[in-house]
Amino acid sequence: MIKPEHAQDYSPEQTELAEQALLEVWSRLGEYHRFLVLVGGLVPRYLVDQKKAAIQNETHCGTMDVDLGISVAVADLAVLCVRCRMNCEPYKSRDSAWPYPSR
Numbered sequence: 034m035i036k037p038e039h040a041q042d043y044s045p046e047q048t049e050l051a052e053q054a055l056l057e058v059w060s061r062l063g064e065y066h067r068f069l070v071l072v073g074g075l076v077p078r079y080l081v082d083q084k085k086a087a088i089q090n091e092t093h094c095g096t097m098d099v100d101l102g103i104s105v106a107v108a109d110l111a112v113l114c115v116r117c118r119m120n121c122e123p124y125k126s127r128d129s130a131w132p133y134p135s136r
Contacts, residue, residue, distance in 0.1 A: 036097070043095030051075060055099045061118055068107050069115075073100030 037043050055075060062069065071079070074096025086092045103112055 040094030043097065045095065047097045048075075048078075048093075048095035051096050051099055052078070058099060058101070058119065062115060065115055065118075068104040070102045070104075071100070072102045073098070075099060 052075065055071070059066075077093045081093065083092055103115070
C-alpha cells in the first residue's frame with residue numbers, strides 16, 4: 034500500500050485497523066513492554082486529546098501502520114524474541130530482508 038501524500042487521503046477505517054493491530058501486537062508482547070515504545074503515526078492519537086482537537090477541527094490525520102521502537106541496549110535479543118513471538122500464526126513477516134530466520 035502506498036503512503037498517502039495528503040492528510041485527507043488517510044481514512045478513519047485505516048487508522049482504526051492500525052490501532053486494532055497495535056492493541057493485538059501490544060497484548061502479545063507483554064513481557065517486552067519495558068523495551069518497546071510506540072513511535073510514528075499513531076503517537077499523536079495518544080498525546081493529543083482527540084475530542085478537544087475535533088472541537089478545533091485539528092484531529093489527527095491518521096495512519097496505516099504501527100511503528101514500535103526497541104531499546105538499543107537490548108535490541109538484538111529483543112528483536113529476535115519479538116520476531117519469534119510475532120512469527121506465530123496469524124502473523125507472518127512480509128519483509129524478505131529480515132535478518133533472522135523464520136520458523
